[in-house]
Structures are given as C-alpha cells and as structure tokens.
Amino acid sequence: MLYMFLLYWDETNPENPDKVIEEHLAFTEAVSAKGAYVCSEAIGSAGNATTVRVRRGETLITDGPYAETKETMGGFYILDCKDLDEALEYAARIPDARSSGVEVRPVMHVPDWPYTFAADRQRSPM
Numbered sequence: 001m002l003y004m005f006l007l008y009w010d011e012t013n014p015e016n017p018d019k020v021i022e023e024h025l026a027f028t029e030a031v032s033a034k035g036a037y038v039c040s041e042a043i044g045s046a047g048n049a050t051t052v053r054v055r056r057g058e059t060l061i062t063d064g065p066y067a068e069t070k071e072t073m074g075g076f077y078i079l080d081c082k083d084l085d086e087a088l089e090y091a092a093r094i095p096d097a098r099s100s101g102v103e104v105r106p107v108m109h110v111p112d113w114p115y116t117f118a119a120d121r122q123r124s125p126m
Contacts (some may be wrong), residue, residue, distance in 0.1 A: 002038065002107035002121050003087040008100040009074040011045060015099060023095040031079055031090060037117050042075040055095055071100045077106065081119050 024040075031037045051062045073094065081087040084104075091102040109123035 001083065001087075002078055002118065002123050004095060004105050004107055005077040005079065005085075005087075005091055006073055006103040006105070007075045007077070007096040008071040008096065008103065009096050010070050010100050011072060012070070013099050021094050025112040026078075026097070027093055030093075031077075036079045036081060036090070038078040038080055038121065040075065043073065045074075046072040078118070082117075113116075 011031055017028055028037060028040060049064050051064070053062070054058045077090075077094070079087065081090065084106075087104050091097060091104050094102045096102050106124035108126050110126065
C-alpha cells in the first residue's frame, strides 16, 4: 500500500542541515533495501512559495503559503508499506519527526486513472 509522508520542519530549527541530509540519505538507503522506497523530494522554503487561487474567474497570486505557521512543508516520501502500522514505524524514523512532524496519508486509488508512476503499486480505495 502506498503512503505519502509529508515532512514538516521549522525554518528556525538550529539543527545542522548537512547532518539532517545525511540522516535522510541513510533512511532512504534503509527503506530502499527493504523494497519500500518509491520516491522522495525536498521542496523549497515557504519564502519561495507562490499560491494560486481562482475565484469567480479571476486568478489571484499570493507570495508564500496561505497560513501563518512556524512549521512548513519541506518535502515528501512515497513508500510502499505493508500496512499503516509499518508506515507509522517508518515515519518515526524520518529525521523531521524529531523537530517538527511527519504527516502520513494513504495514496488513494482513483478508478480509471491513467497511472504511469508506480502503476504496479497498490493504492488505498477511495
């Protein structure tokens, strides 16, 4: 079953970024060895974000995220897990869980969707 792990972090966190990257690389290597790794990416800071909304036919563009918050999304993993329990065990091993948080969500199956990415992996029913 595919799960998405949304990685949150506090941009004021004093942890050494090089150390955290090393820990992510070690985590990725460990889950790859178990056949669970599907993909992951780090994303730019909230200061580099742009939000787009369309209201009554008008496109509204705003710099940054919509909500004021200390923690922002910093990246994601998609892992193929046996079940939610295994997904939660993996989440606890992701470095971001120590300082901010890791949100775990099942990747949903949409009937008749033309999957090209990880098409052979099981998704959760809607």
